[in-house]
Amino acid sequence: EDKVVQSPLSLVVHEGDTVTLNCSYEVTNFRSLLWYKQEKKAPTFLFMLTSSGIEKKSGRLSSILDKKELFSILNITATQTGDSAIYLCAEAGGTSYGKLTFGQGTILTVHP
Amino acid sequence: SQTIHQWPATLVQPVGSPLSLECTVEGTSNPNLYWYRQAAGRGLQLLFYSVGIGQISSEVPQNLSASRPQDRQFILSSKKLLLSDSGFYLCAWSADEPLHFGNGTRLTVT
Numbered sequence: 001e002d003k004v005v006q007s008p009l010s011l012v013v014h015e016g017d018t019v020t021l022n023c024s025y026e027v028t029n030f031r032s033l034l035w036y037k038q039e040k041k042a043p044t045f046l047f048m049l050t051s052s053g054i055e056k057k058s059g060r061l062s063s064i065l066d067k068k069e070l071f072s073i074l075n076i077t078a079t080q081t082g083d084s085a086i087y088l089c090a091e092a093g094g095t096s097y098g099k100l101t102f103g104q105g106t107i108l109t110v111h112p
Numbered sequence: 113s114q115t116i117h118q119w120p121a122t123l124v125q126p127v128g129s130p131l132s133l134e135c136t137v138e139g140t141s142n143p144n145l146y147w148y149r150q151a152a153g154r155g156l157q158l159l160f161y162s163v164g165i166g167q168i169s170s171e172v173p174q175n176l177s178a179s180r181p182q183d184r185q186f187i188l189s190s191k192k193l194l195l196s197d198s199g200f201y202l203c204a205w206s207a208d209e210p211l212h213f214g215n216g217t218r219l220t221v222t
Contacts, residue, residue, distance in 0.1 A: 100158065
């Protein structure tokens with residue numbers, strides 16, 4: 001059975017801090033690893049990673065995948081209160097980008 | 113551009129009552145459609161997916177069922193709700209790209 005584990009489960013920081021969120025996975029047919037941000041309702045897509053060692057970057061957020069060690073990290077630099085959210089890691093196995101196995105999520109709280 | 117609509121946003125239902133949640137997608141044809149459930153603000157669990165009209169696959173045994181009567185319509189149903197059916201239900205679509213989610217329905221079974 002595919003499994004995705006995120007750590008930490010929750011994190012409280014102050015504005016300006018840098019955070020690293022972790023995601024490890026055990027899957028039989030790896031296709032890609034995805035990161036989503038969920039504030040109040042719909043999770044919004046952040047990154048999709050398919051190749052090892054290639055960093056994806058968007059503003060203050062970046063992510064990288066290690067297919068040998070089966071993990072990914074999401075970095076957020078110079079955090080802002082608007083970064084407060086649940087960050088979800090998911091693995092897309094098999095032939096579909098829609099059949100995702102999600103981790104438990106990391107609840108990030110950024111205080112002013 | 114593609115949009116996904118899901119309603120209602122919140123729902124409080126007594127145990128034993130029926131359920132019908134609806135989801136529609138606009139701006140795309142023949143999307144793959146999905147129902148996910150999120151318990152206690154945590155990870156999402158895939159419940160059902162559909163690759164076409166009338167084609168439903170169930171991922172976990174449960175008290176729920178799904179139907180796809182039209183290409184861009186996906187419905188989640190139950191004949192008799194259980195307390196354990198409470199949660200946040202998210203509809204999503206994909207067309208060979210990462211999932212796009214609707215805004216969800218928060219269901220409380222009392």
